[in-house]
Amino acid sequence: MDDGAPLPQTESKRLERVAQLCARDTQEDPVFNKIVAMTSEYFNAPIALISIVDKHEQWFKARIGIEECSTPRSASFCAYSLLDNQPLEILDARSDPRFKANILVTGAPFIRYYASAPLLTDDGLSLGSLCFIDTVARAPMSAQDAAMLNHLAELVMMRIMGVRSRNYIDQPTGLFNRLRFEEDIRETLTREGAIRIYAVDVTSPKFLNDVVKALGYSFAQDLILAIKQRLHALLPPECLLYKISPTRFGFLIAGRVDREVISPRIIESFKTAVDCHGIPILMHVGIGILPINGNDEQDWLRLVISAADAARDRGLGYLLYDPTFDATQQRAFTLLSSLSQAIRAEDQLRLVFQPKINLPSGRCEAVEALIRWDHPLLGTISPAEFIPLAEKTALMPSLTSWVLNAVINQATLWRKRGLVLKIAMNVTVGDLESPAFVDTLIGRLEAEQLPADRLELEFTESTLMTNPTEVVQQLTRLRNLGVEVAIDDFGTGYSNWIYLSTLPTSTVKLDQSLISNLTTNEKDKRLVKNLIELASGLGYRVVAEGVENQDIFDLVKAWGCHEAQGYLIGKPMAAKDLEAWVNSHAFTA
Helix, strand or coil: CCCCCCCCCHHHHHHHHHHHHEEEECCCCHHHHHHHHHHHHHHCCCCCEEEEEECCCCEEEHHHHHHHHEEEEHCCCCHHHHHCCCCCCECCCCCCCCCCCCCHHHCCCCCEEEEEEEECCCCCEEEEEEEEEEEECCCCCCHHHHHHHHHHHHHHHHHHHHHHHHHHCCCCCCCHHHHHHHHHHHHHHHHHEEEEEEEEEECCCCHHHHHHHHHHHHHHHHHHHHHHHHHHHHHCCCCEEEEEEEEEEEEEECCCCCCCHHHHHHHHHCCEEEEEEEEEEEECCCEEEEEEECCCCCHHHHHHHHHHHHHHHHCCCCCEECEEEEHHHHHHHHHHHCCCCCCCCHCEEEEEEEEECCCCCCEEEEEEEEEEECCCCCEECCCHHHHHHHCCCCCHHHHHHHHHHHHHHHHHHHHCEEEEEEEEECHHHHHCCCCHHHHHHHHHHHHHHCCCEEEEEEEEHHCCCCCCHHHHHHHHHHHHCCCCCCEECCCCCCHCCCCCCCCCCCCEEECCHHCCCCCCHHHHHHHHHHHHHHHHCCCEEEEECCCHHHHHHHHHHHHCCCCEEEECCCCCCHHHHHHHHHHHHHCCC
């Protein structure tokens, strides 16, 4: 036999319609199944099919009477109906020169009779056909039967368009959506073997929300439509555009295409504001690029969106997916998703305590409480890793509450044992921007009848600059109660002596990055010496943290520091070890 039906003149456009309208579904559709059952029953035929004619094969959206899900296009009877988009009837395939040597005639399912009606789109392109088949020759259909077959084919097309609208179309833009993008990735990858997928992150969800609040939903929708039009003009003509989230578009390109051409073109274009109803809106675009080879199933969209977000947030324009960066994001998500459980658990979070000594006596009268997380799967997690993550979420107040309770419990226990130690704990800006934290702290002190001077709070000076009025009010409540308040990481970033002098704080802790360089950096040496003098002159106690060696210790002691903290003095340790350390000796270096 030959290679099957010739290709119609509209083949390229027709295949585009097949790609747009006929996803290679793995799930059966009950409506399609009902239509082929009705066709088989009405025409008393053992086989009925909804056949989609693709580039190299015909595959069946629904079938009855055969087990196969597809056949080569070269063997397809339906492919012949594409030439004129008309119904096709073969009374006896064995007598037809086009089909008598066809493998579907000489072998299973042994076709003798075949009749089909084309599945036509609104623009007159055929996706395939609805057909019924018999294993014996038949007489021609009546006009009524031919009309019925056409009606049933129209029902198939109505269902195809309905499924398309419901499942695969983003209604505001008319573009294919994320579900269709994922299916097309799989299909194209299977067919081509290597593709690149792109995610275009046009702006942040917050910015789009701000547009909605300022100008309304209709304006925001029209803005997205204007962005869609610009992207369409920038992509190759054969490239489909998808809407994969409220602020992201996607597209894919088969084979090896130089990303240095498409991505810079998009980035350069969006340096010009998008005009919407006469208002220019400048978008901040990031493009993620993910090369895919083979059929290895992955969470492709998550990976490419991760790259797009990183490109936009870091101002890089476009970014090829980096597995290392993705692993970092996955770890961060894992930590955040399990932190709430850790707060409720009894065996994951714990406190360690690092001693602070008075100068020049060397006595230990205070310690700093530091949180540790023993993750059941990931092991010990540094607070430097999980605290910044928690601060960006609603988990931070719960975490601070856990630390407060643990500190109060430990201070109460030490008091009962006759160990007089002030415990310092770290707080964030959120803890001081409302009365809730201070109310809880006061309630716990009263419940345990614990003197307020057994507690000290430490926070960074940058915290003060965000909402000074509320922070001052809460600090005043604490100081009036007798709780000591220290400014942590002092000397970096936001030092403001005039402002600082008005705050009800009692202590400043010099940032350890300054202290650690005292023996090697002459500028830091002069700065720290002056900071100690100035802070002391304003009536603050001055603590040097990060004291790692004897030379540094001798310097801060000579300059008049009131307290010192660091590995030279003692590392963070469990409560029992701290008790033993305090009872065994005083630091006399």
